[in-house]
Amino acid sequence: MARMQGAVIKGGQRQVELREFDVPEPGPGQVLLRMKAAGMCGSDLHNIYRTMNLDDPGHYLGCIAGHEPCGTVEAVGPDCRRFEVGDRVVVYHICGCGHCTPCRKGWVVNCTSEQRNVYGWHRDGAYADYMLTEDYTLLSLPDELSFVDGAIISCGFGTSFQGVRRADVSGYDTVLVVGLGPVGLAAAIISKARGARVIGVDISADRVATAEKHGCDLGLVADDKTLDRIREYTNGHGVEVSLECSASQPGRMLALESARLWGRVVLLGEHGRLDFNPSFTIIQKQLTVHGSWMSGISEMEDTIEHIVRWGLRPEDIVTHTFPLEQVSEAFELSDKGEAGKVVFTWN
Numbered sequence: 001m002a003r004m005q006g007a008v009i010k011g012g013q014r015q016v017e018l019r020e021f022d023v024p025e026p027g028p029g030q031v032l033l034r035m036k037a038a039g040m041c042g043s044d045l046h047n048i049y050r051t052m053n054l055d056d057p058g059h060y061l062g063c064i065a066g067h068e069p070c071g072t073v074e075a076v077g078p079d080c081r082r083f084e085v086g087d088r089v090v091v092y093h094i095c096g097c098g099h100c101t102p103c104r105k106g107w108v109v110n111c112t113s114e115q116r117n118v119y120g121w122h123r124d125g126a127y128a129d130y131m132l133t134e135d136y137t138l139l140s141l142p143d144e145l146s147f148v149d150g151a152i153i154s155c156g157f158g159t160s161f162q163g164v165r166r167a168d169v170s171g172y173d174t175v176l177v178v179g180l181g182p183v184g185l186a187a188a189i190i191s192k193a194r195g196a197r198v199i200g201v202d203i204s205a206d207r208v209a210t211a212e213k214h215g216c217d218l219g220l221v222a223d224d225k226t227l228d229r230i231r232e233y234t235n236g237h238g239v240e241v242s243l244e245c246s247a248s249q250p251g252r253m254l255a256l257e258s259a260r261l262w263g264r265v266v267l268l269g270e271h272g273r274l275d276f277n278p279s280f281t282i283i284q285k286q287l288t289v290h291g292s293w294m295s296g297i298s299e300m301e302d303t304i305e306h307i308v309r310w311g312l313r314p315e316d317i318v319t320h321t322f323p324l325e326q327v328s329e330a331f332e333l334s335d336k337g338e339a340g341k342v343v344f345t346w347n
């Protein structure tokens, strides 16, 4: 039996270790991937590596980690007709029951069944030489995109794209992006591609500089004058759209308070709290506030189609690339907050 390397995170202990595993064999409806690129997601760091909440029913189960996979088809199960050996594929990172209403709509992230499981959390994921996948979670990776592009689309870019889609951003809008980590930066790039004027805000001057390099029209390092600067830039009106990616109380307040009358606000950053008086902040301003959690499978296909059409390259936001052998170094660097988007690649 062939063997492979895979990385397992010791939840809450700031440790990752490489172990040897058997290379799995695809059964009915399954496809074995040879990994080419795998992105590190903020949730790997926040919800597994640093601290792990065992009371959360969806917590990490100690499998091979990584839920942003991209690779080629190495072998297919007996009844698989969609893909052939050698095909380049992106992976939608959640498996569902296939029968509940969200699954039938392709919104597998919202699957209501106990069978729902996530690659890299509840079943073996992307930080390995090979990965066993369910056929229906795979999408074709177009020739125009690299494996690193594909890995980043899986969770990060797809989430950002769906948030931008929820607010129906266009050239009519000035868009405020609060929080310029990988999800916020991608949201800024996609809003720009849809023709909007984009303001990016973060507490990190480095992240603001990066956003400006990627086409943000106005970058602001957050301070007590930020709201005034945004109003000034929009002739006192505020922005048509706020995309909140910081998950902080001040960031969320800035997103709501910067929105103009009848504005649209999309909350993407998860966890934390938000405490405010909705009368002045939302109700009297006639705001529409959306929650947006990842994307559906057909929305991900649409994301890929438009990324290619607009000539966007998700890999542009990558700051560090590592081989899987250096998985510990990669996590240590990210833990210090010194990296942007980190990916693992295979030759």
Ligand SMILES: [Zn+2]
Binding pocket: 041, 042, 043, 067, 155, 156
């Ligand atoms: Zn993720």
Ligand SMILES: [Zn+2]
Binding pocket: 096, 097, 098, 099, 100, 101, 102, 103, 110, 111, 112, 113
């Ligand atoms: Zn389901």
